[in-house]
Amino acid sequence: MMPFNWEGLPLEVRIKVASLLDARERLPLQLTSKSNYNLVSYCPIHLDSLTIKPFYRPVFCHAIFAQIACFKTPQNKEYQQEHLFEIENAPQQLLKHSKNWIKKLDLFMLSDLETFLRDLLAMIKKEKEENNKRIQFRVKEVEVSGMYQWEFVTEFLQYFDTNVLECIKLRFCQMPRDALTGLLAVEKLRRVPVALRMNVVLAEYAVEMIKNFRAIPRPDHTFFSLSSSEPLNPEIKENIFDLLDLSQSSRKSICRLRKCSKFHLNLVDSCPVFLKYVCIKPVVNGNQVHLTIGEESSSFGYLCDKNCDLDTAIQDFLLIFKHRKSKVEHLFICNYHHRTYTEGINDIITEILSGISSKFPGDFKLKIKKLKFQNYTKIDEIKFSNLFKKLDSSTFTFLSLHNFSIHTHELFEEIMKSKQWKSLKSVEISDWARIPIGWFLRTDNFDLMYKSLSGKDLWRCIQKYLFKPFPLLTFFRISTYEVLPLAEIFAQFDVPAKNEPLETTYVNNLYKHTQRFELPWSKEYLFVVRIGLRVIKGVVCRKTDLLDDFDAMDDL
Amino acid sequence: MSVENAPVVDVDEAAIPVEKKMYYRFESNDKKEFRVSELAIQQSETLNRLVEAMGYTSEDVENKPAIAIENIDGKTLKLVFQWCEHHKGEAIPVDDGSVPKIVEIPEFDAKLMDIDNGLLFKLIWAADYLNIVQLLNVSCKKVANMAQGKTPAQLRRVYLLPSDEEDEAAKRAAQEAQDPRAREVEEEFEERKRQGGNSFF
Numbered sequence: 001m002m003p004f005n006w007e008g009l010p011l012e013v014r015i016k017v018a019s020l021l022d023a024r025e026r027l028p029l030q031l032t033s034k035s036n037y038n039l040v041s042y043c044p045i046h047l048d049s050l051t052i053k054p055f056y057r058p059v060f061c062h063a064i065f066a067q068i069a070c071f072k073t074p075q076n077k078e079y080q081q082e083h084l085f086e087i088e089n090a091p092q093q094l095l096k097h098s099k100n101w102i103k104k105l106d107l108f109m110l111s112d113l114e115t116f117l118r119d120l121l122a123m124i125k126k127e128k129e130e131n132n133k134r135i136q137f138r139v140k141e142v143e144v145s146g147m148y149q150w151e152f153v154t155e156f157l158q159y160f161d162t163n164v165l166e167c168i169k170l171r172f173c174q175m176p177r178d179a180l181t182g183l184l185a186v187e188k189l190r191r192v193p194v195a196l197r198m199n200v201v202l203a204e205y206a207v208e209m210i211k212n213f214r215a216i217p218r219p220d221h222t223f224f225s226l227s228s229s230e231p232l233n234p235e236i237k238e239n240i241f242d243l244l245d246l247s248q249s250s251r252k253s254i255c256r257l258r259k260c261s262k263f264h265l266n267l268v269d270s271c272p273v274f275l276k277y278v279c280i281k282p283v284v285n286g287n288q289v290h291l292t293i294g295e296e297s298s299s300f301g302y303l304c305d306k307n308c309d310l311d312t313a314i315q316d317f318l319l320i321f322k323h324r325k326s327k328v329e330h331l332f333i334c335n336y337h338h339r340t341y342t343e344g345i346n347d348i349i350t351e352i353l354s355g356i357s358s359k360f361p362g363d364f365k366l367k368i369k370k371l372k373f374q375n376y377t378k379i380d381e382i383k384f385s386n387l388f389k390k391l392d393s394s395t396f397t398f399l400s401l402h403n404f405s406i407h408t409h410e411l412f413e414e415i416m417k418s419k420q421w422k423s424l425k426s427v428e429i430s431d432w433a434r435i436p437i438g439w440f441l442r443t444d445n446f447d448l449m450y451k452s453l454s455g456k457d458l459w460r461c462i463q464k465y466l467f468k469p470f471p472l473l474t475f476f477r478i479s480t481y482e483v484l485p486l487a488e489i490f491a492q493f494d495v496p497a498k499n500e501p502l503e504t505t506y507v508n509n510l511y512k513h514t515q516r517f518e519l520p521w522s523k524e525y526l527f528v529v530r531i532g533l534r535v536i537k538g539v540v541c542r543k544t545d546l547l548d549d550f551d552a553m554d555d556l
Numbered sequence: 557m558s559v560e561n562a563p564v565v566d567v568d569e570a571a572i573p574v575e576k577k578m579y580y581r582f583e584s585n586d587k588k589e590f591r592v593s594e595l596a597i598q599q600s601e602t603l604n605r606l607v608e609a610m611g612y613t614s615e616d617v618e619n620k621p622a623i624a625i626e627n628i629d630g631k632t633l634k635l636v637f638q639w640c641e642h643h644k645g646e647a648i649p650v651d652d653g654s655v656p657k658i659v660e661i662p663e664f665d666a667k668l669m670d671i672d673n674g675l676l677f678k679l680i681w682a683a684d685y686l687n688i689v690q691l692l693n694v695s696c697k698k699v700a701n702m703a704q705g706k707t708p709a710q711l712r713r714v715y716l717l718p719s720d721e722e723d724e725a726a727k728r729a730a731q732e733a734q735d736p737r738a739r740e741v742e743e744e745f746e747e748r749k750r751q752g753g754n755s756f757f
Contacts, residue, residue, distance in 0.1 A: 004673040004676065004677060004699065004714060004716060005673075005674075005677050006715035007716070007717065007718065009680060009681075010684055012684070013680060013692070013696060016692070016693075017699045017700050018700075020696055020697050021700050021703055025700075025704060025705075028703070028706055028707055028708045028710075028711055029703060029711055032712055032715075033717060033718065034720050034723070035723055
């Protein structure tokens, strides 16, 4: 290809071109020279998230901060860049992003928040005075967390472009009433929903908050969440709800997320709940259980109750399903304390089953989409099978078993006859499977471990995808203890074995062979199979984006 | 070249309102002449202002000399006007500074820009000079696409990028070319250094 005279283009045009590159593509251009580094750095970028938080090192525990910028490529693949810097540079780092668009800005500053915000505000003012530069952060959602400091938050938030800002989340241990009232009264921020989460507050504070929210019209989705170290007495609760002056139906919707609390049963009834993530796990001291409801992988659930006895936790859990339309996207049952509490998972299953039979007699089914178990001890297979059959087959699509000792064929023979198994789209088992591979071939995606597998069996896995249409990124992966029989696999191929690695520059001895199978059912897709020493993975990929699609699930 | 023999860019007659049916004549720096509809000219802010300022009537357009565009050659100008005719009447995008900038290259534009890099370079210059926002957008996108999946070394080859050292050398050369005295001073400085002097002054 004839070279293109980049340097001959006007500067504005070069900036325009660089702005059209996504973050991942900008880096190679930045690395070509200092002038291009400066040019690319000047171009605004869209970040999915930007987090500035303390980064603890044993020696410089207060001196180091981390900035994690996250962005997505056009193929929707997520990338993260992490950058460490001294605390005094933190304001400068954030200021640099004032020309960027950020979907979520997360400032987690703990006790350093005050210094950080004070310096940042001083810099913003200096920019205005000396360079007549008006700073406006273009951020869709901002979350500020701090242990004690709040003074500068109100001022800081006024430097956000409210045409872009859609949500303000504040998480403090304490915030005096005046400060909060002042923040909520800022004219510019009134159109932006505010989510407040605070601990250690008095009931009177809550009453005042409600009055404040009622007095000033606020956008939809504005909410506050206050928690108290002292239990609220019933009288105060009644006062709060009277103050809210809500119709009965509104009360239901307010309390939807508290559905699992038996203390509010009188305020909760027939609204369906759709929860993303529910986790049930025994805690270290044995007979207690922790129930978390919220976003996946988040330590802050909507409901993150204190440890309670198994019976209470399971009763709360089952209340989610009181309405027949209620649904849980992901149920995770795990036991990390298997040494002290060997029967943890078995007890949870038993309690769920007995709860179902007492609360929901008849043909009740749990609407759970993904079910994941993590166990380290022997599972009661009959109980597991009974629970499996209590899942709603029209909802259930994914089963994941980690460290889940499967000792008999009987369990799988039993559950494979069920409707629930037939509706499964994905199976993930991270334990040596002792059952024939053929049993898993009816699910679209499977991720399994075997001691060893024959070339014939592996070919069956590949062949499954060749003659029937499957969605993009449908995949299988099998890890084995013994080395994979490469020659035996090649002998089964109905096309010549041809190694066509996806990467041209990256060499890894673990990858022995990459075969690209043409698919008679699609002109756009290929089925790419990469064979390593002890792992084989196949993915339905777009011909145009083989590498990105192949790595979309995870690396081999 | 006479008016009769001037190359005429394909025009969709039906798309042009009757009262606006006027064709302007433009001449490239290599004396190639083009007739372009008034509606197509609106895609170029520069040309649109120019013809407005001239206030030509239909007779003026035919009788007066073609409007000269002195720094664009005929081959490039032909592409520019083809693009303008194809996109005439379309809204001109406004850059609100938002990111990510999403620019799709339509099929027609992709075919039009299926040209060698030298001509693509000239096309971008022309789009910038004539201030044709959307043509500049798509041509820049084409250049951005050339960077996809490239390493820094590959980018240097594709974009003909100088290294830092070459940048510095070019900068020095440019400075020296601008100020011959600077070179003399530099030489004098080197000479004194060779003679063992520690300080220039």
